[in-house]
Amino acid sequence: MQTTALRRKDFLSVSKKYAFITSVIRDVFHDKCFHEIFPSSVYEYSSYVCGGLKFSDGKNFYVINPDITSCLINTLTENTAKVFYIAEKLDGYMNSSWQIAFEIISAQERINMAETLRTAITIMEKLGKTSFWIDIGSLKIWEDLCAGIKNLRKEVFEAVKSQNFSPIFEMNIPEKIKKNILETLKLRTQKPAIPSIWELMKEIDDERVWFDASFINQKEYYTDLVFNLFSTDSTLMLATGGVYKTKTSWGCGMSFNLENLLRLIGGDIP
Numbered sequence: 015m016q017t018t019a020l021r022r023k024d025f026l027s028v029s030k031k032y033a034f035i036t037s038v039i040r041d042v043f044h045d046k047c048f049h050e051i052f053p054s055s056v057y058e059y060s061s062y063v064c065g066g067l068k069f070s071d072g073k074n075f076y077v078i079n080p081d082i083t084s085c086l087i088n089t090l091t092e093n094t095a096k097v098f099y100i101a102e103k104l105d106g107y108m109n110s111s112w113q114i115a116f117e118i119i120s121a122q123e124r125i126n127m128a129e130t131l132r133t134a135i136t137i138m139e140k141l142g143k144t145s146f147w148i149d150i151g152s153l154k155i156w157e158d159l160c161a162g163i164k165n166l167r168k169e170v171f172e173a174v175k176s177q178n179f180s181p182i183f184e185m186n187i188p189e190k191i192k193k194n195i196l197e198t199l200k201l202r203t204q205k206p207a208i209p210s211i212w213e214l215m216k217e218i219d220d221e222r223v224w225f226d227a228s229f230i231n232q233k234e235y236y237t238d239l240v241f242n243l244f245s246t247d248s249t250l251m252l253a254t255g256g257v258y259k260t261k262t263s264w265g266c267g268m269s270f271n272l273e274n275l276l277r278l279i280g281g282d283i284p
Contacts, residue, residue: 028276031283032112035141035275036100039114042137046129048096048116053082055102062088064234067104079104083258083267086117087235093263095119100272115269119260124210126266127239127257128217134243134253134268135220141279145246149202149226150211154238156230159198162191170195174230201227211239231256241268250274 043050057063059075066080079102086097098116105111116133118126131148138146156174160167166185173181179199187195206212206225215223231240231254240256252275255268 031276031280032272034283035272035279036114038140039137039270040098042133042140043098043116046096046133046136048098051097051099053085053099053101055079057085060088062235065103065105079110081233082115083117083265083269084233084235087258087260087265090119090260090265091262092119093121112272113269114272115267117265117267119263119265121263123257123264123266124214124217126264127214130255130266130268131214131218131220131223131241134241134255135218135222137270138243138252141275142282143245143247143279146252147222147224147244147246148220149224149229149242149244150215151226151229151231151240151242152208152211152238153230153236153240155198155208155227159191159195163187171230174199174228177229199228201225214239233258235259243268243270245274245278248278250278252278 040050055078057066057077057080059068059077062084063077064081064084066077068075068077070076081103082099082101096116096118098114100112100114102110102112118129120126134148138144156171160170163170166187169185170182173179182192182195185192203225204215204221204223206215208225211225215225229242231242233256235258236256237259238257241254242251243253244250245252251271253268253270255266257264257266259265
């Protein structure tokens with residue numbers, strides 16, 4: 015079980031460091047005209063709500079500390095919004111993590127993605143950490159690769175998501191498709207052949223941004239492009255995100271793991 019700040023013996027000093035980190039990130043959000051929101055910790059259970067700890071009061075089912083993005087997708091009615099929030103997230107059991115996350119909602123899908131990546135880069139730089147990289151992955155690439163092996167789609171996606179590729183070699187996949195899959199797993203570049211991704215990367219124009227076809231962040235609501243932000247100093251996963259569709263518009267956002275940020279910069283905090 016992961017230990018959150020309030021369960022630790024040193025929770026006071028840890029909380030002070032969390033406060034420092036979140037104050038720096040809040041300043042970035044305020045400078046970029048984001049509005050802070052305060053999500054509920056309990057939601058009625060629904061098929062669209064991801065994560066969280068499910069429970070019942072004897073009459074209805076609820077979820078404690080679910081994935082907030084999955085809740086916002088089905089509750090936000092605005093066509094445009096820039097919001098951020100701090101929340102504790104449960105993984106379906108009692109493992110929890112604190113996150114500070116932001117969402118950009120508008121009809122301009124590509125503008126959302128560009129601003130999301132720029133905001134993540136600014137956050138890292140304001141925290142005094144410039145040694146990181148952001149990987150961009152594509153769910154559509156893998157959907158296309160699995161179009162001819164729909165019966166194995168789930169297994170292939172799980173292998174890629176877990177970064178455990180060995181099961182793919184043992185699957186009964188036609189050789190041509192398997193060859194394409196294995197070639198895709200090796201694809202990591204700053205000049206992707208996919209025009210939309212290449213245009214996005216040119217717009218960001220940062221040598222720390224890569225296209226890596228070997229990873230997917232398979233949240234149920236992501237539609238195509240997904241993002242992972244790593245520290246090159248420690249290989250810690252610091253943030254994840256992606257593109258999704260709301261009821262009336264497009265959304266894009268990223269969630270920073272506060273515990274991993276603390277591991278990375280805790281020693282530098284006064």
